[in-house]
Amino acid sequence: MSLTLYNTLTRRKETFEPLDAENVRMYVCGPTVYDYAHIGNARPVIVFDVLFRLLRHTYGAGHVTYVRNITDVDDKINARAATEFPDLPLNEAIRRVTEATEKQFHDDIAALGVLPPTVEPRATEHIEEMRRLIDALVANGHAYVAEDHVLFDVASMPDYGRLSNRSLEEMEAGARVEVAPYKKGAMDFVLWKPSKPGEPSWPSPAGIATPGRPGWHIECSAMSERHLGPVFDIHGGGIDLVFPHHENEIAQSRCAHGTPAMAKVWMHNGFLQVEGEKMSKSLGNFITINELLATKKFGANQWHGRVVRLAMLGTHYRQPIDWTADRLLQARATLLDFADLLTGVKAADAPSADVVAALSDDLNTPSALSIIHGLAKSARRNPETAAELKATLEFLGVYGGETRDELNVGVEAVAVDEAKVDELVTARLAARRAKDFKESDRLRDELAAMGVAVKDAKDPATGDIVTTWEIAR
Numbered sequence: 001m002s003l004t005l006y007n008t009l010t011r012r013k014e015t016f017e018p019l020d021a022e023n024v025r026m027y028v029c030g031p032t033v034y035d036y037a038h039i040g041n042a043r044p045v046i047v048f049d050v051l052f053r054l055l056r057h058t059y060g061a062g063h064v065t066y067v068r069n070i071t072d073v074d075d076k077i078n079a080r081a082a083t084e085f086p087d088l089p090l091n092e093a094i095r096r097v098t099e100a101t102e103k104q105f106h107d108d109i110a111a112l113g114v115l116p117p118t119v120e121p122r123a124t125e126h127i128e129e130m131r132r133l134i135d136a137l138v139a140n141g142h143a144y145v146a147e148d149h150v151l152f153d154v155a156s157m158p159d160y161g162r163l164s165n166r167s168l169e170e171m172e173a174g175a176r177v178e179v180a181p182y183k184k185g186a187m188d189f190v191l192w193k194p195s196k197p198g199e200p201s202w203p204s205p206a207g208i209a210t211p212g213r214p215g216w217h218i219e220c221s222a223m224s225e226r227h228l229g230p231v232f233d234i235h236g237g238g239i240d241l242v243f244p245h246h247e248n249e250i251a252q253s254r255c256a257h258g259t260p261a262m263a264k265v266w267m268h269n270g271f272l273q274v275e276g277e278k279m280s281k282s283l284g285n286f287i288t289i290n291e292l293l294a295t296k297k298f299g300a301n302q303w304h305g306r307v308v309r310l311a312m313l314g315t316h317y318r319q320p321i322d323w324t325a326d327r328l329l330q331a332r333a334t335l336l337d338f339a340d341l342l343t344g345v346k347a348a349d350a351p352s353a354d355v356v357a358a359l360s361d362d363l364n365t366p367s368a369l370s371i372i373h374g375l376a377k378s379a380r381r382n383p384e385t386a387a388e389l390k391a392t393l394e395f396l397g398v399y400g401g402e403t404r405d406e407l408n409v410g411v412e413a414v415a416v417d418e419a420k421v422d423e424l425v426t427a428r429l430a431a432r433r434a435k436d437f438k439e440s441d442r443l444r445d446e447l448a449a450m451g452v453a454v455k456d457a458k459d460p461a462t463g464d465i466v467t468t469w470e471i472a473r
Contacts, residue, residue: 001353003058003360005234006318008242008266009163013362016265018233024055024064025232027224027263029241030120032071033101034080036288037108039308039323040238040272040279046309046397047269047317047363048236049114053395054359057351067227068117069220072098072124073200073213090198108289111305113397121223123214124200129222130214131205133256134191138206142255143191146182148210150192155185157251163266164243171243189248190215217248224262225253235263239270270320279323287323299325299448302410307332310398313365326448332407333453333470334373338393339404341379341386348387351395359396368396421452421469428454429467 003016018024028048031037037045048068055064077094085093134150137143142156154160154168161171172186179186194212195201201211214222224232230253237246246266253262274285291297292308311331315321352375358367372392379386393399428443447454447469454469 001058001357001360003054004362005265005267006362007264008268011165014265016233018059019231019264021059022063024059024234025067025228026052026055026065026234026236027067027069027220027228027232028117028235029220029237029245030068030070031102031105032074032076033098033105034074034077035101036290037105038279038286038288039274039292042109042112042289042308043272043312043317043321044236044238044269045109045114046112046312048267049397050313050359050363050365051234051236051267052115052117053397054356054363057356057395058360065119065228066117067119067121067224069223070102070120070122071216071219072102072122073219074216078199091200094200104290108293111293112289112309113306113400115397119227121227123219123223126219126222126226127202127214129226130192130218131203133218133222133225133252134205134214136256137191137252140255140258142251143206144184145206145208146184148194148204148208148212149180149182149190150204150206150208151183151188152191152248152251152255153184154187154189154251157255160187160251161247163247163250166243171247189217189244191218191252217245218252220245221249221252221256221262224249225257230257231259231261232263234265234267236267236269239268242268269317270315272321272323274323275325276322296410299328301325301328303328303332304335304402304407304409306398306400306402307335307407310335310369313396313398314369316366317363326445329448329453330455333455335399335402335407336404338376338389338399339402339407341376342390342393342399342401343403345383345386345390347390347394348384349391350388351392352388355392355396365396372396416450416452416471421447421450425454425467425469429465432456432465 004013005016006013028044031041052064052066077097078090081090081093081097085096134143137152138150143150143152161168168187192205192212192214194210200213202213204210204212250262273279274287277283277285279285287298292303293305294302296302307328311327314327352371354371355368358364358371375385375389375392379389424443424447428440431440431443444454451471452469454467456465456467458465
């Protein structure tokens with residue numbers, strides 16, 4: 001069975017052929033540890049965890065190397081440290097912020113059923129690799145020193161902009177370019193800069209006497225090369241990283257090593273919005289992973305990590321996703337059904353081949369979940385299918401044997417007016433039959449606000465749509 005993946009670089013789906021099937025290598029940009037990770041950060045973590053699982057299944061667990069980094073040197077970290085611990089030396093304050101934030105990130109994503117990567121490098125542990133890369137770029141004419149900064153000379157790379165598919169003029173017009181008199185070109189970006197008093201600092205490259213620290217982009221180039229080599233198989237991240245971060249990674253790595261590519265395949269997940277709006281603190285809809293797991297801030301519910309994961313996988317990774325309370329209610333109702341069905345069932349030795357085939361088509365998780373629902377229907381009558389279903393859910397990471405009570409974490413008993421619910425369910429069904437989907441959706445949301453999850457299914461005898469409901473919180 002062949003694996004196909006959409007390559008942002010070529011803008012098409014391609015059959016995946018690893019450079020070395022004995023060591024398939026993937027790098028994904030990880031968190032900058034200055035604050036709790038939000039649900040937008042959770043999407044690439046979950047998406048590339050699914051790909052990691054699929055690669056391990058296809059090539060063998062011992063033949064896949066997955067690197068996801070930790071950025072622990074950054075202006076945002078410095079600012080947070082100075083604000084939270086004003087009485088401490090900055091370096092000590094930074095250590096406290098990064099250690100606490102990294103631990104919280106690990107705890108949060110573990111609850112989402114995410115496997116640990118093979119290697120999780122920290123930027124501050126790879127300064128020497130960064131300095132060597134920068135020295136190589138200066139030596140071969142792709143970078144220059146100016147006022148104790150080292151900058152990449154974008155004009156020295158003829159095909160800069162290929163990943164984002166934009167010309168230099170388009171990139172310059174659409175980017176927030178730092179204006180500095182020492183830059184040769186407006187798009188030239190920082191590889192190294194002098195540290196301010198009290199900030200983290202290291203001996204500078206390129207013969208600069210003033211201590212300094214690396215720019216953001218060079219960190220990933222250095223860490224990926226250290227652990228995966230100058231050219232590797234897959235580089236992933238959110239669509240927001242295509243430009244400038246990934247574009248600049250490519251420039252640094254290719255020009256330092258003289259290679260035609262940094263990674264064979266570039267993969268990017270789509271944007272996430274909340275209840276139809278862009279997530280932002282100013283709109284009051286900024287949600288962290290921890291808030292979903294530990295509070296009732298979103299949808300007046302506390303959500304189990306497996307529910308969050310299943311809800312995330314209901315949309316194809318390259319498509320934008322609208323994060324709604326109803327999406328989570330539906331995911332929880334589905335997992336509660338699975339838990340009821342699979343209690344006491346021993347998992348089969350392998351997941352469903354049909355689900356693996358769906359995932360092998362550019363991680364088509366909606367198709368995979370559709371197949372899983374079919375397996376669940378069959379599993380009610382067939383113990384062998386139930387065993388296969390359990391193995392498949394464990395493979396996808398959406399179920400780990402949790403009980404109904406565990407999946408209902410934080411749920412309080414809710415009294416509902418059953419007559420009112422039946423009335424709304426009947427009205428919604430009538431709206432669906434009349435193809436008034438706007439009204440149908442409105443009624444569904446009204447039911448969700450009451451703590452009721454609805455489920456539509458075809459009556460096998462008549463083919464008509466039958467709607468059932470249950471209390472979801």
